Amino acid sequence: MDFGDRLKIxxxxxxxxQExxxxxxxxxxxxxSQYETGKREPDLHTLDRFAEIFDCTIDYLLGRTDIREVPSIESNKIYKGLKEIDVEYLELIxxxxxxGYTPEKIRNLVKSIEALSKK
Known part of the structure; x- marks a missing residue:
């Protein structure tokens, strides 16, 4: 589905x-009307306004995705994973x-700590 179709819907x-x-x-x-029929394309500011009015993403309006809503941070898998990490781990890192520890050394230390805590 193209932008004009999505805009009209x-x-x-x-x-x-339209008025x-x-x-x-x-x-x-x-x-x-020209946007809806594909005779004209909106600029970025206009796309942003449409997304704001219709409470959807610009990608949805452009037909790049069928997911209409802006994903909330709570639904983000990375966020959920971070919520489960103890603050102490973050401070330690x-x-x-x-x-001067490298990311690889830090990962190994965290794995070691997790292995010890399971025993």
């Missing part, structure tokens, strides 16, 4: 006319970096 889902949407972003009804 989102506009209709919000119950907006109403145009007023929200300071464009004419004709300008919105900072101190080891300050003392």
């Amino acid at each position: 989102e506009r209709l889902n919000k119950g907006l006319t 109403e949407l145009g007023k929200l972003i300071n464009k004419t009804k004709n300008g919105i 900072k101190e080891l970096k300050k003392k």
Whole structure:
């Protein structure tokens, strides 16, 4: 699905006319029509405004993804993993970096600590 199709679907889902949407972003009804028919492409600022109005990502509007919502930080796997790490580990890693330990040595130390804590 291309940008024009997505724009039209989102506009209709919000119950907006082309004229109403145009007023929200300071464009004419004709300008919105040209975006929807692919005769004209929006600039980055206009894309950002559309994403804001429709509460979706620019990638979704451009058809790069079918995922409409902006992922929340809580749903991010990396964030979930970080939440489970003890603050002490993070402090230890900072101190080891300050003392010149390489990332590989730090990983090995953390693995050793985890292995000892399982016993």
